[in-house]
Amino acid sequence: MAHGPDAVHQLVADAGWSYPVxxxxxxxxxxxxxxxxxxxxxxxxxxxxxxxxxxERFEDREDLERKLDPVCEAESEARSSGxxxxxxxxxxx
Numbered sequence: 028m029a030h031g032p033d034a035v036h037q038l039v040a041d042a043g044w045s046y047p048v049x050x051x052x053x054x055x056x057x058x059x060x061x062x063x064x065x066x067x068x069x070x071x072x073x074x075x076x077x078x079x080x081x082x083e084r085f086e087d088r089e090d091l092e093r094k095l096d097p098v099c100e101a102e103s104e105a106r107s108s109g110x111x112x113x114x115x116x117x118x119x120x
Contacts, residue, residue, distance in 0.1 A: 030065055031065065031095065031099040032088075032091050035053070035073065036091055038073070039091075047086045048085050048091075058072065064099040064103055065099065067103065069106045076095065076099070082094050
């Protein structure tokens with residue numbers, strides 16, 4: 028299963044859209060869509076992901092990957108369930 032930016036690109040492709048694609052259009056059509064953000068299976072709603080990215084549109088697939096990848100990685104890291112990871116986030120931010 029696709030995850031991260033690839034999962035969002037799959038929504039664009041499945042809808043039959045071409046780039047550029049506005050974040051608003053994605054949100055209007057897929058706001059509650061669950062997007063897998065990492066290989067571990069962590070998910071978040073597309074609307075949450077788009078709010079975190081705070082962009083108007085994606086010019087092409089490369090632009091989508093460049094803008095979404097850091098947010099997906101950060102969210103995946105934040106959801107890491109290991110005790111060491113939790114302690115690091117608590118004390119180091």
